[in-house]
Amino acid sequence: MIDHWIGHHHSGGDSVVSRLPAGLKLGMGLVIIVGTVLAPPGAMGWYVAMAVVLAASVILGRMPVWFLLKRLAWLSPFVLGVAVVNAFQPGARGSWQTVAVKSTICLLTVILMSNTTPFSRVLRVLRAVRVPGLLITTMALMHRYLFVLVEEAERMRRARASRTFTRPRRFRWHLSSTVVGQLFVRASERAERIYDAMCARGWK
Amino acid sequence: MHIPDGFIDGKTAAATVLLSAAGVGLAMRQVRLRLPARRVPLLGLAAAFLFAAQMVNFPVAGGTSGHLMGGVLAAALLGPSAAVAVLTTVLIVQCFLFADGGVLALGANVFNMAIVGGAGGYAIYCGVRRWLPGTRGQVAAVAFAGWCSTVLAAVCCAGQLAWSGTVGWPVAFTAMTSVHMVIGAGEGLISALVLLAIQRARPELANELGGAEPPRRGDELVRYGLLAALGLALFVAPFACPWPDGLESVAARLGFEHSAAPPAVPAPAADYQAPGVRWAVGATALAGAAGTVVVFGLAWLLARLLVPKPDEKAHPAKP
Numbered sequence A: 001m002i003d004h005w006i007g008h009h010h011s012g013g014d015s016v017v018s019r020l021p022a023g024l025k026l027g028m029g030l031v032i033i034v035g036t037v038l039a040p041p042g043a044m045g046w047y048v049a050m051a052v053v054l055a056a057s058v059i060l061g062r063m064p065v066w067f068l069l070k071r072l073a074w075l076s077p078f079v080l081g082v083a084v085v086n087a088f089q090p091g092a093r094g095s096w097q098t099v100a101v102k103s104t105i106c107l108l109t110v111i112l113m114s115n116t117t118p119f120s121r122v123l124r125v126l127r128a129v130r131v132p133g134l135l136i137t138t139m140a141l142m143h144r145y146l147f148v149l150v151e152e153a154e155r156m157r158r159a160r161a162s163r164t165f166t167r168p169r170r171f172r173w174h175l176s177s178t179v180v181g182q183l184f185v186r187a188s189e190r191a192e193r194i195y196d197a198m199c200a201r202g203w204k
Numbered sequence B: 001m002h003i004p005d006g007f008i009d010g011k012t013a014a015a016t017v018l019l020s021a022a023g024v025g026l027a028m029r030q031v032r033l034r035l036p037a038r039r040v041p042l043l044g045l046a047a048a049f050l051f052a053a054q055m056v057n058f059p060v061a062g063g064t065s066g067h068l069m070g071g072v073l074a075a076a077l078l079g080p081s082a083a084v085a086v087l088t089t090v091l092i093v094q095c096f097l098f099a100d101g102g103v104l105a106l107g108a109n110v111f112n113m114a115i116v117g118g119a120g121g122y123a124i125y126c127g128v129r130r131w132l133p134g135t136r137g138q139v140a141a142v143a144f145a146g147w148c149s150t151v152l153a154a155v156c157c158a159g160q161l162a163w164s165g166t167v168g169w170p171v172a173f174t175a176m177t178s179v180h181m182v183i184g185a186g187e188g189l190i191s192a193l194v195l196l197a198i199q200r201a202r203p204e205l206a207n208e209l210g211g212a213e214p215p216r217r218g219d220e221l222v223r224y225g226l227l228a229a230l231g232l233a234l235f236v237a238p239f240a241c242p243w244p245d246g247l248e249s250v251a252a253r254l255g256f257e258h259s260a261a262p263p264a265v266p267a268p269a270a271d272y273q274a275p276g277v278r279w280a281v282g283a284t285a286l287a288g289a290a291g292t293v294v295v296f297g298l299a300w301l302l303a304r305l306l307v308p309k310p311d312e313k314a315h316p317a318k319p
Helices: A002-007 A022-038 A044-060 A065-075 A077-087 A093-116 A119-128 A133-163 A169-200 B010-034 B037-053 B071-078 B080-098 B106-131 B134-163 B169-201 B203-208 B218-235 B244-254 B275-306 B310-314
Strands: none
Touching: A022 A044, A022 A093, A022 A119, A022 B010, A044 A093, A065 A093, A077 A093, A093 B080, A119 A133, A119 B080, A133 A169, A133 B010, A133 B037, A133 B080, A169 B037, A169 B169, A169 B203, B010 B080, B010 B106, B010 B134, B010 B218, B037 B071, B037 B080, B071 B080, B071 B106, B071 B134, B071 B169, B080 B106, B080 B218, B106 B134, B106 B218, B134 B169, B134 B218, B134 B275, B169 B203, B169 B275
16 A cells, blocks of 8 residues: 555656646646536536546656556545445436446546646745645645654564564554554654754744 | 535535535644744645555455545644645645546545544544543544444535435435445544554544544634534535425525426435335434444543553553
8 A cells, every 4th residue: 555655657758748837737738627627417518528638648757557547446445336326226226327427537637637746836826826835835745754664664664563472453553553653753753853944944 | 425516406516516615724723833943844644645545445244445645644643734735735636637527526535534524623622532531532433433424524515416416315314324334333443543644653643633632623623613614604504404494494494495496307306205215314314423433432442452451551561
């Protein structure tokens, strides 16, 4: 699972789509998503048009199709859940298909956007549209230390696994929660060090 | 519980975005007023911590595993406003970086998981802590509030899905609530265990930020409470009335019974016709109410079991 989260990003390299300005891409993505969500259930024309636009950007962005399909499958449990729920309802099948089409188009849009735009560019766009600075600082720090902490958790898990011969069932939750607790302790210690480093470099 | 795009319609998205924007704005203001500059990096690190903590697996029977969601834990460690900021950040990054949760549904997700789950859970946590002091009280409060916040967020999510006409209220409410009553038990247990682990490793971390008697948190919580109540009134109250006739008569009296837009889902929202479905909604609500009492008892027992008596801790093994 950790490999999945870390290795999920396809570094698209240099392509037409990844060279577009981030603001334009985000704006277009937003237009596609808003249009798709607001489109009436029968608007086949819109869905087909969006499918063509998305397919074009997949080809222009040189995204591997298999990678996209895997991402879609990973993200669709909610869609499946609603499908199961809808199976208990008579006469809801039509609306379920609409929902599935809509959510697939929106998911593909976001996956394409996030894999062709570096997150720092997204943050720059968000700053330009006046998102509060504190929120942006928090997002930037989170993005920077996300993978550091995920790796740290993985290291702790490995260290524990190499030291525990047999793990009795009832202790497993206890061990996992110790790892999580220790992770928080380390994260807050790291935050202190980061603050000192920021001050040393003349922050504020 | 991340709602993808396409599951909620325009009006629900607009309403949830407005409510969440108000909540996040309030949180930002409070954080700027109260949080010392020293703690600003901690927000980002806490967000990264929550994300990494969600990767740690807790094995459940049969090869499946669960993980921490951490709304109440974050609130208990950082205080409600910082927790809303942190949880919102996590949701935004999950949405834009990992496509987990929709862009237009971001408002709904922030409302359910950050405002109702985080700040609402913190209100429950505070309420329990007033009754049960000490470390034992803290552990019991986190366990109980973890369960409550998960179930409340699920109820809100069901309300939003039903309001959008994606799934009928009876089915959405029954499915979401019953599943999350089970998930919430795990969430409460994990939150309590993690808090206890932090309490053991660095007691001052668990107490200093949000755990120790919070000064003047009342007005802050009242504002979040108002927001959450407004959301519940919008999303859940129209469906939750146990006597649909009463609701319909009110609608008729106000004269918008027939002016309402035709529902996207034809069958279930039209009327509570199927007796089985209606029974299931009542049973789920009843189970939720009974579950609250049972879970509170369990949380208290858990705290008694996990935390040694304060006296023993103060005076270890006499010679």
